[in-house]
Amino acid sequence: MAAVPHESARRARAPLQTVAVIGLGYVGLPLSRAMWAAGHRVIGLDNDPAKVHRLGRGECYLRHLGADFVAEMLASGRFEPTGDAARLAEADAVLICVPTPLDEAGQPDLTYVDATIASVAEALGTRGRSQLIVLESTTYPGTTRQRLKPALDAAGVPYHLAFSPEREDPGRRNIATTAIPKVVGAIDRPSLDAAVALYSTAFERVVPVESADIAEAAKLLENIYRAVNIALVNEMKVVLDRLGIDVWKVIEAASTKPFGFSPFYPGPGLGGHCIPIDPFYLAWRAKQAGVAARFIELAGDVNQSMPRWVVSRTLEALAGADPLKSQASSLKPVARILILGLAYKPDIDDVRESPSFELIHLFREASCAVDYSDPHVPRTHPMRHYGDLGLSSVVLTPQSLSMYDVVVIATAHKAFDWPLIAQHAKLIIDTRNAMKDYPQARVVKA
Ligand SMILES: NC(=O)c1ccc[n+]([C@@H]2O[C@H](COP(=O)([O-])OP(=O)(O)OC[C@H]3O[C@@H](n4cnc5c(N)ncnc54)[C@H](O)[C@@H]3O)[C@@H](O)[C@H]2O)c1
Numbered sequence: 376m377a378a379v380p381h382e383s384a385r386r387a388r389a390p391l392q393t394v395a396v397i398g399l400g401y402v403g404l405p406l407s408r409a410m411w412a413a414g415h416r417v418i419g420l421d422n423d424p425a426k427v428h429r430l431g432r433g434e435c436y437l438r439h440l441g442a443d444f445v446a447e448m449l450a451s452g453r454f455e456p457t458g459d460a461a462r463l464a465e466a467d468a469v470l471i472c473v474p475t476p477l478d479e480a481g482q483p484d485l486t487y488v489d490a491t492i493a494s495v496a497e498a499l500g501t502r503g504r505s506q507l508i509v510l511e512s513t514t515y516p517g518t519t520r521q522r523l524k525p526a527l528d529a530a531g532v533p534y535h536l537a538f539s540p541e542r543e544d545p546g547r548r549n550i551a552t553t554a555i556p557k558v559v560g561a562i563d564r565p566s567l568d569a570a571v572a573l574y575s576t577a578f579e580r581v582v583p584v585e586s587a588d589i590a591e592a593a594k595l596l597e598n599i600y601r602a603v604n605i606a607l608v609n610e611m612k613v614v615l616d617r618l619g620i621d622v623w624k625v626i627e628a629a630s631t632k633p634f635g636f637s638p639f640y641p642g643p644g645l646g647g648h649c650i651p652i653d654p655f656y657l658a659w660r661a662k663q664a665g666v667a668a669r670f671i672e673l674a675g676d677v678n679q680s681m682p683r684w685v686v687s688r689t690l691e692a693l694a695g696a697d698p699l700k701s702q703a704s705s706l707k708p709v710a711r712i713l714i715l716g717l718a719y720k721p722d723i724d725d726v727r728e729s730p731s732f733e734l735i736h737l738f739r740e741a742s743c744a745v746d747y748s749d750p751h752v753p754r755t756h757p758m759r760h761y762g763d764l765g766l767s768s769v770v771l772t773p774q775s776l777s778m779y780d781v782v783v784i785a786t787a788h789k790a791f792d793w794p795l796i797a798q799h800a801k802l803i804i805d806t807r808n809a810m811k812d813y814p815q816a817r818v819v820k821a
Contacts, residue, residue, distance in 0.1 A: 391415050392573065395466035397491050399426055399456065401648070401725065402511060402541045403472035404437060404444070405552045410470075411448050412553070413577035418466055419456040430456035438751065439546050439723045463498035468507040468573050471495070472541065475512045476652060483656050485522065488512055492526045500530040507535040507569045509559075513594050513653045515660040519587035520562055537561035537570035538587040540594030546723035556580040560590030598653040599671055604639040605650070606674035609681055612641040616688070621820065623808040643785050643806040643821075644681040644730030646719020651678070651728045682733035688821035689781055689804045690741060710743045713769060713779040715796070716786025717749040724751040731785045732761045746779070750790040773799045784809050 395418040396407045403419070411417045421427055429436055433446035448454035455462075463469055473487040488510070499506055508527065510519050519538040527534055539559045543552060557578040561567035567583055574581045584590050612622040622641060630638040645651040654671040661668040693710050719729035726732070731747065738745045747755075748769040757763040769775055771792060776782065776799035784796075787809040796803070797813035810818045 392467035393418065393465055394573070395420055395463050395469045397421075397463075397469065397471045397495075398473035398487075398512075399430065400472065400474070401437060401545045402543050403470075404435070404440065405543055406470060406472060406511065406541070407454065408440075408444060408448060409553045409577045411451070411454050415576070416453045417448070417455070418462055419454060420458070420460060420463065421456070422458060422460075424458055427456045427458045437545070437724075460494040461498060461501070463495055464502040466498075466506060468509065468569075469495055469498075470509050470511055470539075472511045474648065475514050475656070476648070477655055481655055482659050483515060485514065485518070488514065488518070488522075489526075492523050496527050496530040499527065499532050499534055503532060505533045505535065507537070507566070507573060509537045509539050509570055509573075511539055511541045513540060513598070513649065513656065514591060515595070515656040516588040516591040517660070518591060519560075524562055535561070535566035535569040536587075537566050538590045539570060539574065540590055540597075542594075542597070545725060546720060553578050554580075556582050558582045558584055558590050558593055560584045560587040562587055592657075595653055595657045598649050599657065599674075601639070602645065602650050602654045602678065603670050603674045604637070605642070605645065606677040608639045608641045610677050613684060616821075623811065623820065640808075641806070642681065642730070643685045643734060643783075645678045646727065646729040646731075647725060648727050651675075682730045682737055685783070685804065685806055685821045686734060686737040686741065688819065689738075689783060692802060692804065692819040692821075693781060710780040711778060712738050712743045712745045713776070713782045713800075714738075714745060714747040715749070715782060715784045715791060716788055717747050717752045717755070717768075718786055718788070721786055721788050722751070722790070726752055726756075726758070729786075732758060732764075734783065734785060735764065735766075736761060748791075749786070750788060771795060776800050 391414045394410045394415045396403045397420045399407065399419045399421040407417045407419050419430065426436060430445055433449045435442060435444040471491050473491050475488060476484045478484040495508055510523060519536060524536055527536060537559055539557055542555045557574045559567065559570045559574060559581060561570055571581050571583050615622045615625060626638050626640065629636055658668040658671040714731050714734055717726050717729060717731045718724055719726065735745045746769050747766055748771055752768060754767045755764040776796060781802045781804055782796060782800040783804040784807050787807040793809060793813065797810060797816035803810055803816055803818045804821050805818050806821050810816055
């Protein structure tokens with residue numbers, strides 16, 4: 376490929392297009408809004424009829440985005456939610472934001488991407504003229520070039536094809552979607568130019584890279600960097616706990632170094648659709664290529680062991696054992712436990728892969744009765760691994776808090792009334808350092 380164009384630093388003026396976004400979830404909905412805000416007409420395609428129905432009524436099912444998020448788009452007449460894949464033929468550009476989970480064997484599950492690209496290829500054939508197609512779903516390097524391209528070639532119609540990783544961080548309020556630099560890699564130069572031109576209309580900064588493979592790998596590096604560093608501080612937490620040293624104070628002290636150190640924070644385990652999953656896309660690809668991705672596997676082991684460690688630490692605290700000597704696994708008190716936070720991170724309602732579910736499972740295994748409180752998750756829904764727990768969020772009051780032997784802070788939502796919790800919980804297991812300003816509470820950090 377010829378030299379990569381310089382990154383654009385300002386939103387470009389370009390012809391307004393019809394842009395289809397496939398998959399209207401945590402990624403696709405904000406992306407639709409970004410394209411809509413740039414003036415494009417947006418066709419939002421999702422194969423979940425309930426979502427399409429709600430969007431058609433102007434409802435936003437992702438509460439952190441705000442009530443008017445969809446209604447404003449809808450009122451303009453330039454946002455059309457649909458379940459009809461044939462409408463892709465109307466689009467000048469198609470942006471794909473469908474899930475890329477792991478299957479039961481822990482391997483990449485590209486069934487959603489494959490199903491989508493089959494629809495895109497069919498619509499491209501009907502359209503009969505060129506279209507820009509961009510995959511935004513996180514995946515292993517080579518997916519765009521080796522998996523999507525052959526499927527599109529079969530349509531026998533020219534197209535442009537690129538990969539642009541999504542860097543959305545749901546719930547983060549200090550940066551807008553369009554202010555997050557947009558990395559773009561493509562299968563050839565005309566595709567790169569087309570993708571850069573489109574994204575430059577909506578994003579403040581577009582960063583073209585030499586190939587789709589580089590863009591795919593860059594996204595994985597970002598997430599592996601987080602997974603490995605979180606594992607490192609989780610391991611530090613376990614080690615320092617045994618030495619009687621507060622890991623949070625250690626991180627605070629180390630963070631004063633003005634270079635060479637970026638703070639990461641421990642927790643009860645990893646959650647969400649990215650960090651617990653994406654690194655294994657590269658580990659799988661590495662294995663195929665005959666190399667081992669040892670950091671990824673080790674980080675996975677450490678992070679996955681955190682819920683069990685938190686539970687054993689809780690049982691130790693309940694039994695009043697000396698943490699330096701206790702044999703937690705042999706202690707099985709029956710206790711009433713309240714988990715604070717079912718969502719995997721603060722101030723959103725996303726419970727995918729949330730370690731809180733593993734905590735509930737492990738506490739129940741230890742004969743404890745478990746409830747949860749989460750202002751963003753009023754009740755539990757069926758989950759792939761845990762079924763439906765049939766629980767509803769407990770409203771926090773002095774009475775409800777005092778009913779539990781232990782309150783375990785798993786996610787530090789801003790909406791929690793921390794002074795109330797500090798005052799009325801009998802014992803608090805704090806995995807997020809949320810109680811740092813309440814020395815009067817009975818707290819064990821874990
Ligand atoms: N959630 C995040 O914070 C985040 C951040 C960066 C990247 N990503 C990546 O973005 C991708 C999407 O993640 P998400 O969190 O938005 O997922 P999501 O589950 O919230 O949304 C995906 C949507 O795709 C729809 N869908 C599935 N198959 C479809 C099909 N064949 N046709 C039409 N619609 C279909 C689903 O109904 C769902 O609404 C994943 O690859 C993920 O790894 C997610």
